[in-house]
Amino acid sequence: MSVAASKSHYQSEEFARRLRGRYAAERNFKIAGVAALALASMMLVVLLTSIVSKGYTAFWQSQIRLEVTLDKAQVEERNFTAILRQAIYAQFPQITDRTGKRTLNELLSSGAPYELEALVKQNPAIVGTTQTIWVRSDDEIDQFVKGYFPRNAPEAERRLNDAKIAAIDTLVAQGSLVQSFNTTLFSAGDSREAEQAGIWGAIVGSMLTLLVTMALSVPIGVAAAVYLEEFAPKNKWTDLIEVNINNLAAVPSIIFGLLGLAVFLGFFGLPRSAPVVGGLVMALMTLPVIIISARVALKSVPPSIREAALGIGASPLQTVTHHVLPLAMPGILTGTIIGMARALGETAPLLMIGMVAFIVDIPHGMTDSATVLPVQIYMWADSPERAFTERTSAAIMVLLGFLIVMNGLAVFLRKKFERRW
Amino acid sequence: MSVQTQIHTKPQSAGRTAQVVPNKMIARDVKVFYGAKQALKGINVEIQENKVLALIGPSGCGKSTFLRCLNRMNDTIENCRVDGLIALDGEDIYGKSIDAVQLRARVGMVFQKPNPFPKSIYDNIAYGPRIHGMATGREELDEVVEKSLQRAGLWNEVKDRLREPGTGLSGGQQQRLCIARAIAVSPEVILMDEPCSALDPIATAHIEELIDELRENFTIVIVTHNMQQAARVSQKTAFFHLGDMVECDDTEEIFTNPRDERTQGYITGRYG
Numbered sequence: 001m002s003v004a005a006s007k008s009h010y011q012s013e014e015f016a017r018r019l020r021g022r023y024a025a026e027r028n029f030k031i032a033g034v035a036a037l038a039l040a041s042m043m044l045v046v047l048l049t050s051i052v053s054k055g056y057t058a059f060w061q062s063q064i065r066l067e068v069t070l071d072k073a074q075v076e077e078r079n080f081t082a083i084l085r086q087a088i089y090a091q092f093p094q095i096t097d098r099t100g101k102r103t104l105n106e107l108l109s110s111g112a113p114y115e116l117e118a119l120v121k122q123n124p125a126i127v128g129t130t131q132t133i134w135v136r137s138d139d140e141i142d143q144f145v146k147g148y149f150p151r152n153a154p155e156a157e158r159r160l161n162d163a164k165i166a167a168i169d170t171l172v173a174q175g176s177l178v179q180s181f182n183t184t185l186f187s188a189g190d191s192r193e194a195e196q197a198g199i200w201g202a203i204v205g206s207m208l209t210l211l212v213t214m215a216l217s218v219p220i221g222v223a224a225a226v227y228l229e230e231f232a233p234k235n236k237w238t239d240l241i242e243v244n245i246n247n248l249a250a251v252p253s254i255i256f257g258l259l260g261l262a263v264f265l266g267f268f269g270l271p272r273s274a275p276v277v278g279g280l281v282m283a284l285m286t287l288p289v290i291i292i293s294a295r296v297a298l299k300s301v302p303p304s305i306r307e308a309a310l311g312i313g314a315s316p317l318q319t320v321t322h323h324v325l326p327l328a329m330p331g332i333l334t335g336t337i338i339g340m341a342r343a344l345g346e347t348a349p350l351l352m353i354g355m356v357a358f359i360v361d362i363p364h365g366m367t368d369s370a371t372v373l374p375v376q377i378y379m380w381a382d383s384p385e386r387a388f389t390e391r392t393s394a395a396i397m398v399l400l401g402f403l404i405v406m407n408g409l410a411v412f413l414r415k416k417f418e419r420r421w
Numbered sequence: 422m423s424v425q426t427q428i429h430t431k432p433q434s435a436g437r438t439a440q441v442v443p444n445k446m447i448a449r450d451v452k453v454f455y456g457a458k459q460a461l462k463g464i465n466v467e468i469q470e471n472k473v474l475a476l477i478g479p480s481g482c483g484k485s486t487f488l489r490c491l492n493r494m495n496d497t498i499e500n501c502r503v504d505g506l507i508a509l510d511g512e513d514i515y516g517k518s519i520d521a522v523q524l525r526a527r528v529g530m531v532f533q534k535p536n537p538f539p540k541s542i543y544d545n546i547a548y549g550p551r552i553h554g555m556a557t558g559r560e561e562l563d564e565v566v567e568k569s570l571q572r573a574g575l576w577n578e579v580k581d582r583l584r585e586p587g588t589g590l591s592g593g594q595q596q597r598l599c600i601a602r603a604i605a606v607s608p609e610v611i612l613m614d615e616p617c618s619a620l621d622p623i624a625t626a627h628i629e630e631l632i633d634e635l636r637e638n639f640t641i642v643i644v645t646h647n648m649q650q651a652a653r654v655s656q657k658t659a660f661f662h663l664g665d666m667v668e669c670d671d672t673e674e675i676f677t678n679p680r681d682e683r684t685q686g687y688i689t690g691r692y693g
Contacts, residue, residue, distance in 0.1 A: 304536035312549040312606050313526025
């Protein structure tokens with residue numbers, strides 16, 4: 001083709017058509033990208049809205065005001081139930097029959113006597129006096145006040161009978177039944193009674209588990225990555241190890257749970273449901289993730305830095321510890337935190353080692369029975385009471401909060417320590 | 422292992438008197454293999470003390486490979502094997518009595534691309550003396566840093582911002598910083614691998630002047646693609662071609678009266 005002919009090619013109708021085609025392709029690609037992004041954001045919004053709208057009420061709990069007379073004899077008998085009953089009867093002098101009184105008894109949480117006992121133990125001086133206290137209402141009352149049980153349904157289909165609703169209305173009108181911040185949710189362990197159930201036990205369990213995971217997987221993972229990346233000879237053995245690590249990262253987490261069950265519980269005889277075992281299993285699960293991300297971070301340090309250090313007589317170990325590792329640290333930290341976040345959200349392997357048990361006490365050590373946040377969510381999601389539905393969503397919100405904080409920390413650390421050269 | 426280190430340079434032309442120049446390093450029949458591929462096919466070179474030896478030749482001829490043999494930087498490359506003898510002050514540097522890490526302090530290196538550490542200018546220079554225990558105390562270290570920067574001709578430009586990152590300097594300044602960093606550990610030989618290839622002509626001129634000054638105290642081996650540069654800065658030039666050293670002689674001889682056809686072809690620009 002001559003020069004003149006090729007010149008005219010760029011001015012021809014054929015070329016203009018190609019150009020239009022190219023523009024259209026680029027525009028369509030952009031539209032597809034924006035659409036994908038919009039769809040993803042929409043799903044995220046739907047998910048979050050659903051969780052928040054279902055769960056935000058769990059952060060409030062109905063409380064009933066009572067004027068309790070702490071009779072000395074009754075306190076000595078530890079008959080706090082009777083004290084509370086007398087107080088609630090006193091607010092409804094018109095109700096005298098047994099059925100009516102039983103209805104009134106059911107307004108209070110079954111945990112209220114213990115709460116009162118704790119109060120007296122804390123402050124013995126109040127015995128013999130009359131005190132105004134706020135006690136939690138029963139979870140059904142709470143759900144009714146929050147509007148989850150329809151008031152207009154026929155009485156037979158209703159969870160609360162007419163007498164109870166009348167009592168609730170009276171209390172609300174008196175200002176003796178109000179919603180206040182649900183501190184129990186953040187201070188108590190699990191309970192069969194929704195109004196007494198909290199996630200603090202699960203949070204402590206999660207923290208203890210993560211502590212074990214971090215203490216094991218971070219040093220081992222980083223050391224393994226440094227050795228493989230900086231010192232190990234490249235031969236078929238290291239290739240084999242690399243393939244295995246990559247495979248392990250993709251192994252379903254329940255397999256690690258089975259391994260933990262067989263090895264840590266079966267062979268070593270460690271206690272069931274204990275954070276130490278959970279941490280060990282999670283460490284096994286997170287190790288490949290940390291090793292892979294640390295290796296990527298080490299690989300991204302330019303070889304010129306290594307050459308510079310070696311060139312002035314730094315030993316290979318000095319080169320790594322003084323130059324390569326500090327430069328790779330942001331990447332290693334990010335990988336570690338993301339690995340930890342994954343471990344925080346993991347449920348399946350813990351089911352295998354008994355961390356799915358119903359545990360009321362707050363764990364105090366690595367070998368105490370404990371559960372973790374995601375397992376707590378799993379168990380609450382299974383509970384039939386209406387109040388557990390909102391608590392499930394609330395626990396999910398707390399878990400999401402932790403995950404967002406951890407991922408935010410990863411981004412922050414990366415931005416802060418990242419160096420450009 | 423002891424090797425004869427002093428050899429007489431041959432009288433190159435009738436009018437010149439023979440003089441005894443001690444050899445700092447010698448290479449005898451150096452062969453380098455990368456796996457099965459042979460990169461150097463038996464190199465024999467003498468590197469004379471306080472002189473600049475330029476290694477020239479077309480790309481891929483093995484001059485950088487040879488340079489990296491001189492301070493055992495090739496050790497870090499997987500599958501690289503070095504045969505033959507390289508001696509520093511008569512001692513085989515691949516022998517058992519020589520520690521590669523210590524050798525690299527004695528035979529320093531400046532790389533093609535300026536590679537300062539992403540630390541302050543001060544820490545860049547102080548790092549070497551620190552790890553080798555060459556300065557005790559703050560003041561002594563300050564002195565080493567100042568002296569090194571002065572010798573690299575960078576002191577006046579950076580004395581007021583020693584705490585700023587070395588990566589913030591211009592390319593030419595960064596390269597001089599790297600030279601200062603190499604000088605700071607008091608090496609005997611400095612290897613330079615195309616130190617000016619990433620620099621503009623003014624920065625290049627700076628470095629070339631610097632090389633000429635450094636020759637008083639150090640023995641320098643420089644790899645360069647720029648033949649004018651070789652002619653300007655070196656006293657000896659070795660021409661490499663396809664893994665062989667074709668010719669090694671006084672720079673003047675190489676550029677005015679090359680004995681080998683390939684040398685002549687290369688310096689006159691017929692190939693390369």
